[in-house]
Amino acid sequence: MTDVLAPLLDAGQIDAIYACGPHGMLHALAQFARRTSTPCQASWEAYMRCAIGICGACEHDGKVLCMDGPVLAL
Numbered sequence: 698m699t700d701v702l703a704p705l706l707d708a709g710q711i712d713a714i715y716a717c718g719p720h721g722m723l724h725a726l727a728q729f730a731r732r733t734s735t736p737c738q739a740s741w742e743a744y745m746r747c748a749i750g751i752c753g754a755c756e757h758d759g760k761v762l763c764m765d766g767p768v769l770a771l
């Protein structure tokens with residue numbers, strides 16, 4: 698899924714990644730960004746209930762998206 702990014706990164710055409718979309722794609726981008734030390738910000742969408750950080754319905758990787766996101770820097 699991220700195969701197209703590696704040649705662009707090698708050619709110096711990527712300084713950072715900004716992404717939104719399906720969680721599977723965002724996870725793949727996050728792994729790519731961590732592996733290549735590329736700055737990355739991703740918008741994680743989630744169903745929200747309380748929207749004040751109490752219920753945990755929007756929890757992602759230890760963060761609550763209604764308070765900490767939805768855009769998270771990786």
Ligand code: FES
Pocket residue numbers: 744745746747748749750751752753754755756761762763764
């Ligand atoms: S919606 Fe309840 S913690 Fe985010």
